[in-house]
Amino acid sequence: SQTIHQWPATLVQPVGSPLSLECTVEGTSNPNLYWYRQAAGRGLQLLFYSVGIGQISSEVPQNLSASRPQDRQFILSSKKLLLSDSGFYLCAWSAAFNQPQHFGDGTRLSIL
């Protein structure tokens, strides 16, 4: 069966520090991959999605970036975090775009 792993579960970072969140999927090949941010009471905001290695689509302009160095690995990064980057970050995968997305357990990011 397919599984998705996200780490770390929680992270506290100072403003201006770099960020790297990692997500890996097991048990499937060539998945579509997604990064979302969830702010309290505001639902989910799609940040990036990827249909293959090295292929990244950005949904919103921001100081975050994403990379997909391997088929089942998706990384969310920032060179300098802002206070507004705080939130709950979720990675997800799907077999195809019109198929359900399956989510990891998320990373709670707090910026001080």
Next chain:
Amino acid sequence: AQSVTQLGSHVSVSEGALVLLRCNYSSSVPPYLFWYVQYPNQGLQLLLKYTSAATLVKGINGFEAEFKKSETSFHLTKPSAHMSDAAEYFCAVSQSRGSNYKLTFGKGTLLTVNP
């Protein structure tokens, strides 16, 4: 652009009572619709999906949803609430853009179950 509206950011029911969570969508093409549940500090878990087959869709944990095209609705119901149903629920619609799709989520409905 497609959108999803969840009526009621917070719904409170008694244990054993009917659960009704409302979702309305807008779409210019036949949609794919989904309901997800999120427990505190966890990711989203798929409850059920509508993909243009039967209009009444049964999901996990006793939930079901009915697709009503004339009302552009996809409300989630459960006949008898259990304490373990307390969570946040998200309705989502697939959005086609060329050959690509993405999910557009509603803002969520927090379900509280009172003993």
